[in-house]
Amino acid sequence: MPFRLPSLAAACLALIGSLFVTIAPAEAAGALSTKTSVVAMTEGGYGAVFARCTKKKACKGKVWVQGATAQKRSFKVKAKSSGWVTFRNTGWKKQRSAVVRMSGAAPVRVTMQAKVAYGTISGTVARTGGAIASGVKVELWRLGSRNRHVLVSTATDVERNGGRFAFRVRMGANNGPSAGYKLHIVGTSGGERRSWWWRGNGKGAFAGGARDMSAGSAVKVTRALNYRYVANARYSSIKGQVRNGSKAVGGTEVTVVGRPPYWSKSSRVLRDLDFMACASVYGRTRTNSSGRYEVGFLPTSSARVYAVKPAGGLWFGSGDRAWGTCHALVNNRAESRSTGRMLPLPxxxxxxxxxxxxxxxxxxxxxxxxxxxxxxxxxxxxYLTVREYAKGRSILASDVVRAGSGRTVSLGEGHYWFEMGRRTGCSAWYKSRYKNNDGYFNGLDRSFEKWKAKNYxxxxxxxxxxxxxxxKLVYVKGSSMRVGLKNTKGGSVSGRVTAKKIKPRTELMIRLTSSDGKKVYRTAMTDGGGRFKVTGLASGRYKVTVNADSWRGIxxxxxxxxxxxxTRGKNTSVGTLRFRQ
Structure with missing residues (x-):
């Protein structure tokens, strides 16, 4: 027994020592991990896996390929961070699949392949009908964060190169996808410089063009595409004649518009369209003495996306049927992808x-x-105002198509807002009680504006x-129709303005503004005692502004x-407002 105790103690010490070795910081299992499955190898046999260290101290040790221990390499990944761990395997060409081992990490099987540094984005810009475009070029834009896109290369004289273009782009790590890019195609047709962004179907096939960059298709070069992305584009033209009855209309401007390929959820994108939330201009020209025109360099499309608008006329689409507004033609009100009223371009x-x-x-x-x-x-x-209906836009933000005191209007088919008594800008000059209201335009910042208050x-x-x-929202259709509008007496807001340095009778403007998109602002002037009453208000909440000056926004x-x-039909007092000069 006396001789067995030292042996037992030695065994215990050896076991404890082995446990300490197993959980040593550099070797702790689970402290280091990688999800890399494909590794791009250099000719010299070097590759790398992306590893993550979750410890409070750096992960370090050896890395090697199973079966090639003679090529072990040291590595280090900073604490609680990620980094590339480079290994070496000169025999990778003979055996493309191998197990990579790292100290402190579980073994991972990877597939090894030759490193590809660059891929290509190439294609053609081909005329398939109509007039040929000149000065065609293709721009390659790299996509960045927060719309900070960068023009990285331009292929010029494309038509002199048989319509061909090509760009070399850097591939990602381990032959991963390249960065995202978009193609901007520019050319001159009919003396006008035109451009559009390439659109594809996700597999490289041409699907038309987009006027806004956000609607262009993103292009990435990938391993699955053999490091080559082919983006061909085609363009053609629209020809026609503008008539008034049987008489040709010469010298008038003709605009070809296209609706966006899809309706973005971004209000910024919709605002950026040439016709807000509706369509963008693809080209313009003028008719000749026979009323004929041709607009070329238009991207072809099997979808119904185009329309023609003569200056001062209606919007013409499928079957040369006329529509009163852009939104009526596009018909986004009925269905998000309703294009039956528009024209495809074969x-x-x-x-x-x-x-x-x-x-x-x-x-x-x-x-x-x-x-x-x-x-x-x-x-x-x-006062009568007619605005065209626009999906997603407030009433007062919609475009005015007719305005005046008349009671008869001529409109093309479509939805319209008919308004009465809601005019926003009523009078720039108005009669004052005072010949020279110098009390209002005093001080260094306002004295030069005294011209705004002269001769009453x-x-x-x-x-x-x-x-x-x-x-009232009305759908206009047919040869004639009647629209009835019923006006009502508005509510009012009264109060008094006081000021220390100027007499309260000095004319100050009080403005009440609604922001719900349905009610307009109204104003009133203070009288000799500083009293005011703003009338003609629809029910709702209004912001109160004193001394509002629309010319300078003050x-x-x-x-x-x-x-x-x-509340409509009732008066509400805001009490005394103390004006600061």
Whole structure:
């Protein structure tokens, strides 16, 4: 027994020692990991795997390929970080699959292949119909974060090279995908420089062009494509004639527009379209003495994306049918991808389009009912505005197609907002009670503006009204129709403005502004005692501004209520507003 105790103690010490070796920091299992499965190898037999160290201290040790221990290499990955670990295997060409071992990491099987540093993006720009374009070039843009895209290369004189272009791009690590790129195609046709962004179907096949970069297709060179991406493009033209009845219309401008290939969820992208939230311009030209035109260098497309708009005329699409607005033609209201009203552009192009600008309109008679305001505000309270309906846009942000005091309008087919008593800019010059309102334009920052208050006149956007205004969404169609609008008396907001350095009777403007996209602003001027009453307000909440100057965008500070809730037909007081000079 006395001789067995030292042996047992030695055995215990050896076991404890082996445990310490097993969990030593450089060898701790699970502290280092990699998910690399494919490794690009150099001719000298070097490759790398991407490893992650989760320890508080650096992961370090040896790396080698199983069966090639003579080629062990040292490595180090910083604590709680990732990095490339390089190994060597000169026999990789004979055995493409191998197990890579790293100290402190589980073995990982990888496939080894020759390193490819560069891939290519190439293709052709071919004319398939219509006039040939000159000065064709293709730009290669690398995609960056936050829309910081970079032009990295340009292929010029493409048509002199048989329409061919090619770019060399760097491949990713371990023959991974290249960076993302987009192709911008530029050319001159009919004396006009035109451009569009290449679009594909995801496999390189041409699917048309896009005017906005965001709608262009991203291109990546990958191992699956044998490090080559082919992006061919085709262009053609649209030919036609503009007539008014049987008479040709010469010398008029013709615009070819295209709807976006898809409806973006980004409001910025929709705002950037040439016709907001609707379409962009692909080309313009003028008709000759016979009323004929041709717009070339248009990317071909099997989808219905194009339309033609003669200056001052309607929008012409499929079957040369006329529509009143861009949004009616695109028909985004009905369906996100509804394009049945528009034109495709086949490879051979479109010819013999006929656009009769003298037909396809509806005579609309507007009947105004209800409260029409006081005589002093008749021009505002009875003012008629017609805006085209635009999906995703507020009423007041939609484009005005007709405006005035008349009650008969001629419109093409489509959806429209009919408004009455909701005009926003009512008068730039208005009659003042004072010959020279110098108290308002005092100080170094305003004295040079005294010209705005001379001879009993003031220059500021003043919108005085009594009615709340009304609006109605109407689908216009047929030869004639009737639209009835019923106006109502608006609510009002009253109060008083005081000031220390100037007399309260000095004319100050009070503006109430709604931001819900349905109500306009209204204004009032203080009287000799600083009192005011803003009228013609629809129900809702309004922001209160004192001394609003639309010419310079100035509104001075004041203490008091900054917002107010209004009820149509009732008056609300905001009390005293103390004006700061």
């Amino acid at each position: 490879n051979a192009g479109l010819v013999n389009r006929a656009h009769n600008v003298g037909s396809g309109r509806t005579r609309v008679a507007v009947v105004a009912q209800g409260y029409q305001g006081k005589k002093s505000s008749a021009k505002v309270d009875r 006149k003031m220059y500021r956007q003043h919108c005085r009204a009594w009615t709340a205004g009304t609006y 509104s001075r500070g004041f203490s008091g209520k900054k917002s107010v809730k209004v």
